[in-house]
Amino acid sequence: MIEYxxxxxxxxxxxxxxxxxxxxxAGPTPFDRMLAVNVIGTKTAVLLVIIxxxxxxxxxxxxxxxAYALLNFVSAIVVSRYLNRTISLDEMEAKENAKKIKS
Amino acid sequence: MSLDQTMFIxxxxxxxxxxxxxxxxxxxxxxxxxxxLFFFVGTAVGMIRFPDFYTRMHAAGKGDTLSTMxxxxxxxxxxxxxxxxxxxxxxxxxxxxxxxxxxxxxTSSHALMxxxxxxxxMPMTEKxxxxxxxxxx
Amino acid sequence: xxxxxxxxxxxxxxxxxxxxxxxLFTLYLLVxxxxxxxxxxxxxxxxDAFHLGLGVVSCVVVTWLSQDLLFYDRKxxxxxxxxxxFAFLRYIPWIIWEVVKANLHVLKLAxxxxxxxEISPRVVTFKTILKTDFAKFVLANSIxxxxxxxxxxxxxxxxxxxxxxxxxxxxxxxxxIEKKVAEVFEPDVLP
Numbered sequence: 001m002i003e004y005x006x007x008x009x010x011x012x013x014x015x016x017x018x019x020x021x022x023x024x025x026a027g028p029t030p031f032d033r034m035l036a037v038n039v040i041g042t043k044t045a046v047l048l049v050i051i052x053x054x055x056x057x058x059x060x061x062x063x064x065x066x067a068y069a070l071l072n073f074v075s076a077i078v079v080s081r082y083l084n085r086t087i088s089l090d091e092m093e094a095k096e097n098a099k100k101i102k103s
Numbered sequence: 104m105s106l107d108q109t110m111f112i113x114x115x116x117x118x119x120x121x122x123x124x125x126x127x128x129x130x131x132x133x134x135x136x137x138x139x140l141f142f143f144v145g146t147a148v149g150m151i152r153f154p155d156f157y158t159r160m161h162a163a164g165k166g167d168t169l170s171t172m173x174x175x176x177x178x179x180x181x182x183x184x185x186x187x188x189x190x191x192x193x194x195x196x197x198x199x200x201x202x203x204x205x206x207x208x209x210t211s212s213h214a215l216m217x218x219x220x221x222x223x224x225m226p227m228t229e230k231x232x233x234x235x236x237x238x239x240x
Numbered sequence: 241x242x243x244x245x246x247x248x249x250x251x252x253x254x255x256x257x258x259x260x261x262x263x264l265f266t267l268y269l270l271v272x273x274x275x276x277x278x279x280x281x282x283x284x285x286x287x288d289a290f291h292l293g294l295g296v297v298s299c300v301v302v303t304w305l306s307q308d309l310l311f312y313d314r315k316x317x318x319x320x321x322x323x324x325x326f327a328f329l330r331y332i333p334w335i336i337w338e339v340v341k342a343n344l345h346v347l348k349l350a351x352x353x354x355x356x357x358e359i360s361p362r363v364v365t366f367k368t369i370l371k372t373d374f375a376k377f378v379l380a381n382s383i384x385x386x387x388x389x390x391x392x393x394x395x396x397x398x399x400x401x402x403x404x405x406x407x408x409x410x411x412x413x414x415x416x417i418e419k420k421v422a423e424v425f426e427p428d429v430l431p
Contacts, residue, residue: 059285
């Protein structure tokens with residue numbers, strides 16, 4: 001019973017991931033792609049626990065799930081830091097002042 | 104699923120032969136997992152249907168948090184076959200993952216949102232939304 | 241006893257004040273150590289002397305190296321801190337119920353065509369009354385998890401929030417979430 005439930009959950013998760021993968025391919029902005037990768041990453045942590053239940057080694061696979069969740073979070077933060085052109089508050093004020101002077 | 108289909112995974116075939124009825128705790132876990140799947144449908148459909156990045160972020164940031172939490176805690180209950188020390192430790196470990204995801208999922212979505220906003224990706228307003236739908240009709 | 245725990249400065253009791261400071265410092269170190277050690281036990285899952293000894297050594301090293309870990313305001317008294325912890329525990333069921341409501345809202349918007357026409361995205365800006373960074377972090381995460389709103393940008397005290405539907409703004413602008421967070425972390429800010 002438990003094994004059938006785990007197989008069902010895995011297959012259903014896999015099917016529901018297909019629209020998210022579509023968003024990786026078709027996303028107009030890089031942020032869309034990164035968002036979809038983030039969603040898939042958290043769902044992979046769940047899939048690892050499901051695989052653990054199937055093989056009766058949940059105690060081992062939970063560690064992988066922890067590592068994967070950590071890595072996913074760090075990668076999301078790093079990519080968002082890499083993609084944005086961060087402007088500090090002082091620079092922003094300088095920009096606004098320059099605009100005022102021009103007008 | 105017949106045995107022939109599972110022959111390529113021998114371990115799986117063995118575990119499928121010894122099926123037992125679930126305890127009440129495991130039944131509750133199964134219910135939680137199905138509920139999580141139900142909420143993940145909202146995320147998956149929203150990722151396709153919503154019009155721009157910020158609205159997609161609503162679907163991803165919220166649906167992802169709750170569905171992952173529900174599914175993981177459901178599997179944490181499913182893996183508790185007996186109330187021994189080891190299974191309690193396993194349960195607490197999985198609850199640790201749940202807590203971690205509960206904290207980090209909104210944070211990472213906020214970081215992505217901020218990156219997009221500072222990259223001059225303007226959010227859609229109501230007027231932009233009405234235009235393409237009017238063309239379709 | 242209550243006077244001993246709370247952080248009150250009386251001019252005649254300099255000795256008591258110093259004792260209080262040292263007591264609070266060691267208490268915080270002890271609490272950080274116990275939390276780290278519980279984490280170690282849950283993650284390792286072994287109870288022989290070798291593994292527990294390794295855990296004690298590494299937890300002591302981490303506690304010693306990162307002294308300002310986990311708690312920012314170390315001058316806060318014992319009574320105040322326990323009140324905060326219990327207020328936070330009461331806050332958790334409310335936020336979980338909000339998350340469920342938010343998911344039902346997203347599900348309605350995504351799957352039904354009637355809900356899809358309700359979408360009217362816009363950006364709302366408001367100013368908070370909260371002061372500390374941690375309270376702002378909790379407020380931003382709570383806003384993200386409540387139905388129809390996501391925090392976009394925090395600049396100082398100004399929050400930019402992206403909302404999904406029209407009627408959800410009122411909840412933000414009257415500040416009911418803010419009050420909930422302020423009750424937990426900064427009760428002195430509330431009017």
